[in-house]
Amino acid sequence: MTMFRHLLTRQLAEDITSFRFQVYAVLILASLVAFAIIFSGQHHGRLEDFSRSAIENSQHLRSSASSLVNLIWTKQTILMEPQGVRFISDGHEGQMPQGLAVTMLGTRMVPEPADSGTAMLSSPDLTSVVQIVFSFFALVLTFNAVSYEKEKGTLRLLLSNSVLRTKFLLAKYLGAVMTVGIPFVIGLILCLVLISLRDIPIFSGGVMTVVLLFVMISLLYLSFFILLGLFCSTAGRGSKGSLVLCLLCWVLVVVILPKSAGPLLHLRTFSVPTGETIAEEARLAGREVWNRHKGESIIAGSPEADSTKLNVKVMNEATQAEEGVYDHYLDKKIRAVKTLMAANCVSPASLFEYATSAAAGTGLAHFARFRSQVVQYQNDLIRFFKAQDMQDKESPHLYFHPDYVSKKSFDSSAIPEFRERGPRLLERAKDAAAYGAGLILYNAIMFGIVFIRFQTYDVR
Amino acid sequence: MIRTLIRREFLDNLLSFKFIACVLVAIVLTAISTVILADNYRDRLDDYSKGMASAREALSKVPAYSFLAVNIYEKPSTLSIFAPGIESKSGSFVTLTHREIPSFLKGGLKKNEFASIFSFFDLSSIVIGIFSILAILLAYGSISGEKESGVLSLALSNAVPRAEFLVGKYLGGIISLAVAVLCCFLGGSLILLFSKSVALEAGFFLSFLLIYLFSLLYLSSVLLLGILVSSLTKSSFQSLIVILAFYLAAVFLLPLAINSAADGASTRKARNYDRNIDALLNERSASLERATLGIPVKRTWAFMKWDTQTDTVILGRLNPPETIAHYESLFERTEKLKEEYALRIHTLREEDVRVREKIDRVRNAVLTLLPPSCFVRAAELEAGTGREAQHRFFQQVNAYWHQYVRYLDEKNAFSLSYAYPYPRELPASDKVLVDEIQRVFAEKKGPLWASPAFGEIGKRNKKHEQEIRPLDLGDMPAFVYRRDEFAQRLRAWFVNVLVLAGDNLLLFALAYFAFARYDPRMEI
Numbered sequence: 002m003t004m005f006r007h008l009l010t011r012q013l014a015e016d017i018t019s020f021r022f023q024v025y026a027v028l029i030l031a032s033l034v035a036f037a038i039i040f041s042g043q044h045h046g047r048l049e050d051f052s053r054s055a056i057e058n059s060q061h062l063r064s065s066a067s068s069l070v071n072l073i074w075t076k077q078t079i080l081m082e083p084q085g086v087r088f089i090s091d092g093h094e095g096q097m098p099q100g101l102a103v104t105m106l107g108t109r110m111v112p113e114p115a116d117s118g119t120a121m122l123s124s125p126d127l128t129s130v131v132q133i134v135f136s137f138f139a140l141v142l143t144f145n146a147v148s149y150e151k152e153k154g155t156l157r158l159l160l161s162n163s164v165l166r167t168k169f170l171l172a173k174y175l176g177a178v179m180t181v182g183i184p185f186v187i188g189l190i191l192c193l194v195l196i197s198l199r200d201i202p203i204f205s206g207g208v209m210t211v212v213l214l215f216v217m218i219s220l221l222y223l224s225f226f227i228l229l230g231l232f233c234s235t236a237g238r239g240s241k242g243s244l245v246l247c248l249l250c251w252v253l254v255v256v257i258l259p260k261s262a263g264p265l266l267h268l269r270t271f272s273v274p275t276g277e278t279i280a281e282e283a284r285l286a287g288r289e290v291w292n293r294h295k296g297e298s299i300i301a302g303s304p305e306a307d308s309t310k311l312n313v314k315v316m317n318e319a320t321q322a323e324e325g326v327y328d329h330y331l332d333k334k335i336r337a338v339k340t341l342m343a344a345n346c347v348s349p350a351s352l353f354e355y356a357t358s359a360a361a362g363t364g365l366a367h368f369a370r371f372r373s374q375v376v377q378y379q380n381d382l383i384r385f386f387k388a389q390d391m392q393d394k395e396s397p398h399l400y401f402h403p404d405y406v407s408k409k410s411f412d413s414s415a416i417p418e419f420r421e422r423g424p425r426l427l428e429r430a431k432d433a434a435a436y437g438a439g440l441i442l443y444n445a446i447m448f449g450i451v452f453i454r455f456q457t458y459d460v461r
Numbered sequence: 462m463i464r465t466l467i468r469r470e471f472l473d474n475l476l477s478f479k480f481i482a483c484v485l486v487a488i489v490l491t492a493i494s495t496v497i498l499a500d501n502y503r504d505r506l507d508d509y510s511k512g513m514a515s516a517r518e519a520l521s522k523v524p525a526y527s528f529l530a531v532n533i534y535e536k537p538s539t540l541s542i543f544a545p546g547i548e549s550k551s552g553s554f555v556t557l558t559h560r561e562i563p564s565f566l567k568g569g570l571k572k573n574e575f576a577s578i579f580s581f582f583d584l585s586s587i588v589i590g591i592f593s594i595l596a597i598l599l600a601y602g603s604i605s606g607e608k609e610s611g612v613l614s615l616a617l618s619n620a621v622p623r624a625e626f627l628v629g630k631y632l633g634g635i636i637s638l639a640v641a642v643l644c645c646f647l648g649g650s651l652i653l654l655f656s657k658s659v660a661l662e663a664g665f666f667l668s669f670l671l672i673y674l675f676s677l678l679y680l681s682s683v684l685l686l687g688i689l690v691s692s693l694t695k696s697s698f699q700s701l702i703v704i705l706a707f708y709l710a711a712v713f714l715l716p717l718a719i720n721s722a723a724d725g726a727s728t729r730k731a732r733n734y735d736r737n738i739d740a741l742l743n744e745r746s747a748s749l750e751r752a753t754l755g756i757p758v759k760r761t762w763a764f765m766k767w768d769t770q771t772d773t774v775i776l777g778r779l780n781p782p783e784t785i786a787h788y789e790s791l792f793e794r795t796e797k798l799k800e801e802y803a804l805r806i807h808t809l810r811e812e813d814v815r816v817r818e819k820i821d822r823v824r825n826a827v828l829t830l831l832p833p834s835c836f837v838r839a840a841e842l843e844a845g846t847g848r849e850a851q852h853r854f855f856q857q858v859n860a861y862w863h864q865y866v867r868y869l870d871e872k873n874a875f876s877l878s879y880a881y882p883y884p885r886e887l888p889a890s891d892k893v894l895v896d897e898i899q900r901v902f903a904e905k906k907g908p909l910w911a912s913p914a915f916g917e918i919g920k921r922n923k924k925h926e927q928e929i930r931p932l933d934l935g936d937m938p939a940f941v942y943r944r945d946e947f948a949q950r951l952r953a954w955f956v957n958v959l960v961l962a963g964d965n966l967l968l969f970a971l972a973y974f975a976f977a978r979y980d981p982r983m984e985i
Contacts, residue, residue, distance in 0.1 A: 021702045028706050032714045039718060043725045050732065096577035110574060125721045133713050141702065238478075244701070245479040248594050249486055256582070256590045257490060263579030264497040267504060275568045338575040345579070365575060 005168050008159075012176030016142060017183070025138045026184045032134060033188040034195065036125035040088045041199035043125075047083035054080050062416060069389050069407045072382070072416070077103045078111060081371050082421045085201045086211050088192070090357035091124035092364020101375050103419075105382050106401060107324040108375060110331070127192065128357045131185075131219045132350050136226045136255055139181050143230025144247040145240040146173045147455065152240060170231070170455050177227040178220070185219065210426055214360035214433055221440040222353040226251075228447035235454045258348030262341045271337035273330050283326035290319040304397035304405055313402040320401070331372075338365060346436070349443050356436030362424035366432055370424055378419045385417055463625045463632075470633020474599055475640070483595040484641045490587050491645040495652045498542040498583060499659055501549060505537040508568075512554055520937075524929045525882045526874040527773045527792075531557045531865065533940050535566065535854055538845050539662050543584040543649065544672060544837075546846030550577070555858055557940075559869055560772060560799040562807040562862045564855065584649060585840050588642065588676045589712055589833050596638055596680045597704050600687020603630045604976060606697035613981040627688070627976050631969070634684045639677055646673050664947070672840045675954075678961045679836035683708075685968035692976040711831045723824035727817050734813040738806060745802040752794045762902050764922050765880075774880045778925035779891055779918045781899055789877040796875040800866060807859065814852070821848070829960050839957040843950055850945070857942060864938045882929045894918055 016022055058077050066072045080100035087094060098110040150156035159169060193212070197203045229250055237243030265271065274282070294315050301312040342365075345351040358364040383400075390396050390407045399405035474480050516532040523529050534554040541548045552566030582590070607613040616626060650669060653659050687704050694700040763784040764777025776788060828834035841847035869875070877885075887895065897914040945953070 020699055024702050024706050028710060028714075032710075032718070035714075035718050039721050039725065043721065046725060046729055046732075093578045098574050112574065113577075125717055129713075129717065134709055137705070137709055141705065240698075242478055245482055245598060248598070249482060249591075252590045252594060253486070256586070260580050260582045260586075261493075263576075263581040264501060266573060266576050266579060267501060271573075273572050275572050277568070334573045334575055337573060338578060341579060365578070368575075 004164060005172060008164065008168065008172035009176055012172050013179055016176055016180040021141050022180060025134075025141065029130065029134055029138065029184050030188055030191065033127075033130055033192050036127075036130065037088070037192045037195040038199075039125045041196055041201055044083060044085065044087070044201055045199075051080055051083050054078060059418060062418070063413045066413050066416060068410050069386065069393070070403050072386055073105050073401050073403060073406075075104065077419070079103050079375060079419050080111065081367060084361075084363065084367075084423075085196070085203050086208055086361040087124075087363050088126055088196055088201075088203075089211055089215050090128040090354070090361040090363050091126040092358035092361070092367065093124070094363055094367065095124060097364070097368060101372065103375055103379065105379060105386060106320050107327065108372075108379070109327065127189070127215065128354055130188075131222065131357075132353055133255060135181060135185065135219070135223055136350070137251060138184075139177065139223045139226035140230045140233075140247045140251055142180055143173070143177050143227050143234060144243050145234055146177070146231055147234040147458070148237065148240045148243050149234075166455055166458075167452070170452065173231060174224075174227060177230070178224060181223050181227065182220070185216075185223075189216070207423060207426075211361050211429070214430065215357055218353060218356045218360060218433065218437055218440065221437060221444060222349060222356075225349050225440065225443050225447055228444065228451050229254075232447065232451045232454060235451065235458050254348050255350045259345060259351040259354070261348075262345040265341055265344060266337060271333075271340070273334055273337070279326065279330050283323040286322040286326050287319040290315060290322050301402070301404065304399060309405070310399065313399045313405060316402055317400070335365065335369065346439055349440060352436050352439045352443070356433050356440065359432035359436060360429055362429050362432075366424070366429075370428075371421060374421060375419065378417070381417045385415070462621060463629050466621070466625065466629025467633045467636070470630055471636050474633065474637035479595065479598045480637065480641065483591055483598070484644055487587055487591045487595075487641070487645050488648050490582065490591070491584060491649050492652060494581070494583050494587065495542060495649040496656075497581065498545065498549075499653060499656055502537055502539065502542050503659060505549065505553065508553055509534050509536055512568075520934050521931060523932045523934065525775055525878065525880050525932065526869065526872070527775070527880040529558070529874075529932070529934075530771070531940070533557060533563075533858060533861075533942075536942065538944075539653075539659065539665055540668055540672075540844035541846045542653065542659075543669070544840040544844040544846055545581075545583050546841040546844065547848060547851065548846040551851065555855075557858065557862060557865065558772075559796065559803065559866050561803050562810075563858055564807070564810050566851075584645070584672075585676075585837050587645065588679070589837070592638065592642055592676070592680055593683050593708060593712065593833070595641060596634070596683040597687050597701070597708060599634045599637065600684045601691055601701040601704055602697035603634070603688050604692040604979060605694050605700050606691070608979075608981055609697055617981050623977055623979075624973065627973060630688060631681075631684065631972075634688075635677070635681050638680045638684065642673065642676055642680065667947070668843050671843050675836055675839045675843070675958065675961070678958065678965065679832050682832045682961060682964045682968060685965060685972055689968055689972040689975055692972060692979045712833050715831055716828060716834050719824060719827050723820055727820050730816045730820070731813065734809070734816075737809055741802065741806055741809060745799075748798055748802075749795055752798055753791065762898070764918065766926075775926070775929075776881045777918075777922040778883045779887070779895055779922050781895055785877065785881065785885070788880065792875045792877065792879040796879060803862075818852075829957055832961060832964055835957050835961050835964075839954040839961070842954040842957065845944055845950065849953060853945065854942065858940070861938070861940045868937055882932075883925065891921065894921070 058079065062075060062077055065075045078100065079102075081094070083094075096113055098113055100111045101108045102111055147156065150159070160166065189212070193203050202208075230247060233243040233246040233250065234240075235243075237246045273279075294311070297311060298308040299312045299315055301309045303309060342351070342355055346355070359366050362370065387398075387400065389411050390398055390400075393407035393409050396407035396409075397405045512532065512534045516534065519530075519532070532554050533556075537548060537553075552568045554568050555563030555566060557563055602609075604613065607616070613626075617623065646669065650666075653661065686707065687700070690703050690707075691697065691700040694703065763780050765780075766775045766777075768774070776785070825838065828838065838847065842849060894914050894917060898912060898918060901912045901914070
């Protein structure tokens with residue numbers, strides 16, 4: 002054990018005093034500080050937008066729902082709340098629909114901001130720094146870990162001094178993990194302090210658990226690259242060969258592979274029609290419901306008449322059919338993106354990105370959560386509407402035909418308003434766990450390869 | 462002597478593991494990317510020709526001016542296969558009416574709102590991803606590595622002037638890179654040549670050649686940076702560490718930071734703009750309401766097909782004369798008002814665009830200083846797939862809008878015929894029906910629809926609708942999209958190329974000075 006500890010401290014001391022460590026530590030800290038500053042500026046802007054839109058929406062809701070019947074059509078524009086955890090992982094929220102336009106009976110997407118990103122790959126968040134810079138750093142740190150010792154001759158010396166190969170390898174691995182960990186922890190703390198100094202509440206329980214999850218996922222991700230570096234270092238012919246191998250692997254894993262699934266979206270299985278076509282299809286679906294009842298007597302007349310009741314029923318069915326078309330395509334779009342995300346997971350870099358985004362509850366997960374909350378809210382609205390309508394003795398209570406519900410004014414301040422709730426820790430952890438498991442798998446495979454490779458490594 | 466140096470360097474590079482590995486990976490990736498992006502291009506071209514055909518067909522079936530809307534499609538550029546820019550990500554057409562000057566592209570292949578999570582690698586990202594790494598690998602040991610192996614002191618003691626040694630190193634490197642990149646570009650264009658249904662436009666090869674030269678200019682600056690750093694450091698390992706740090710910063714970190722900062726600034730401005738647009742839209746609906754109220758109208762019944770979503774309307778043939786008279790003066794006012802507001806909103810939008818352009822200019826100026834971004838922008842400007850090209854498209858659409866509105870004026874389109882494609886005089890048999898309904902309406906005896914004449918009018922109106930002859934729009938001005946001429950494109954990317962060349966010169970001079978003072982002795 003003492004031998005192992007000795008190996009580890011030797012490794013650590015060597016790494017930390019090395020030139021590469023200094024260069025990359027500076028690069029990393031500088032970029033983290035810059036990103037923290039840029040992010041806080043952006044976040045304040047987004048918060049401002051969000052609260053203004055929320056106020057406008059609330060005013061609009063009160064003013065246009067002057068009588069109960071108007072509540073049926075009153076359209077609310079509900080935006081997703083910008084979260085501070087987007088600094089940890091943005092999850093491409095800037096390039097997604099901003100929220101939903103909601104009426105009591107349906108939802109439509111609110112398109113992303115007009116100027117969303119200049120075809121940017123990522124956002125200034127911690128995830129992209131870890132994904133790109135730290136992974137590179139991990140490789141630079143380890144690409145010649147073994148081959149250099151061999152070239153220097155120390156490898157033979159060490160191994161002939163009855164140091165087990167396994168221990169040597171483990172010391173190399175743990176040493177690198179710690180060396181990468183030091184700027185990581187310092188940078189993380191620095192960022193969080195910087196951001197909280199700019200009035201973004203980040204030191205709360207919820208955010209801290211996200212940070213914790215993020216640290217764990219990042220360590221898994223970086224550990225993969227350290228193992229990859231160790232592998233290249235035993236695979237290449239000499240330091241130079243392993244360097245070429247390392248750089249190519251890095252470009253493939255971090256730059257090329259995460260971009261490879263995009264074109265699959267054009268496959269027939271995933272393709273969806275344009276917004277205009279969807280609207281047309283929905284209209285036809287509604288009309289189709291009416292056509293089905295063509296021969297029957299469905300003329301609305303007195304509230305008690307059966308034909309009126311049938312008319313209202315058909316009207317509701319038609320609305321449902323229309324909304325069903327929109328929901329179907331929205332589901333299909335999300336499913337397509339999720340499938341492709343799974344396909345993208347051949348690259349640990351994508352796995353990492355999706356894991357952190359799931360842990361932070363941003364991106365697609367945020368939208369899905371937001372959407373289900375909006376649906377709940379619609380139900381609340383309907384319940385409220387019916388309760389109000391019940392109080393009106395003259396109303397025939399035939400929902401949701403505008404002619405057969407209460408037209409009286411009501412206390413519009415009592416209309417329930419939408420409040421977005423954050424994700425539960427368990428939900429987030431569960432989402433992240435699947436991706437995390439993928440990362441663990443990659444680590445295990447890589448570790449196995451490195452281990453076997455090093456056991457048969459010719460140290461001469 | 463210098464020829465020997467170059468040949469030695471070139472052969473050394475060509476046969477090295479790094480060279481072969483990088484070129485192989487790059488060729489495979491180029492092939493994949495070309496096949497897929499060409500496929501995507503074909504899809505878009507298909508969309509384009511289908512759209513054009515349906516737009517033509519739609520124009521031949523316009524029943525009345527209120528239904529007139531011109532769909533203008535942007536033709537995809539073949540070069541978007543190699544430098545996609547924003548072309549494949551944005552929509553493909555605009556809809557132009559007198560009510561709105563288009564400001565955003567609709568449709569296109571981007572139908573899934575969540576798809577922006579994914580992007581795809583193209584030739585320029587292969588140049589930046591793989592060939593930059595190759596250039597770095599070729600350069601990092603050029604001086605310090607030769608020192609370590611002892612070759613440097615040998616060569617210099619053999620009366621090889623330092624300048625020649627440096628030039629030999631540089632030229633050997635850049636020739637190897639030129640060969641490597643050429644393999645990829647040739648591979649890509651061969652795939653295009655042999656793939657069916659991608660017809661190459663005239664001038665394609667000139668643009669392609671230019672993009673090739675831009676990439677060489679960029680790679681040469683990476684190479685020179687490598688040589689410079691290599692002649693400033695003691696060991697090849699040190700120089701590698703430093704160059705790779707530069708690479709990370711220039712390719713990923715700095716563009717990300719600059720773009721985010723610029724986007725943030727741009728969105729801040731956009732907020733004011735959105736508010737102003739909203740205000741203007743409110744004002745528009747208020748004035749429309751006033752315009753409608755301003756006309757004393759005897760309330761009467763009317764038959765019409767009204768679509769509020771597209772703002773289109775057809776009045777029924779069997780309307781009473783009062784209704785017809787009412788709409789005759791109404792359209793003239795409302796549609797002119799809509800036109801006026803379209804122009805005002807556009808002016809406001811122009812202001813916003815100008816502000817954003819100012820921010821973009823700063824952003825681009827800063828990005829130009831980073832060789833990778835400078836190269837990508839130059840390639841996009843030549844390919845005409847970037848933001849600038851899109852902006853120019855909208856400028857042309859705007860010019861066309863004025864032509865279009867003038868045409869409507871000439872045709873007196875906002876008179877009654879705007880929504881009433883029938884002769885003014887009613888046939889006698891129809892007139893009887895109308896009079897009958899008028900009477901029921903005036904006497905208010907029970908609901909209007911209870912009168913049998915009402916149902917009859919509805920039926921006849923439907924029949925009349927089928928008899929409408931489409932408008933003859935043969936003399937309507939057509940939109941012709943003019944892509945930038947070579948001279949215009951040259952003016953656009955000239956600065957970028959100049960900066961890249963300047964980078965090269967500066968780096969070369971610095972490398973020369975650094976190498977002149979370099980201590981070639983091996984450390985013992």
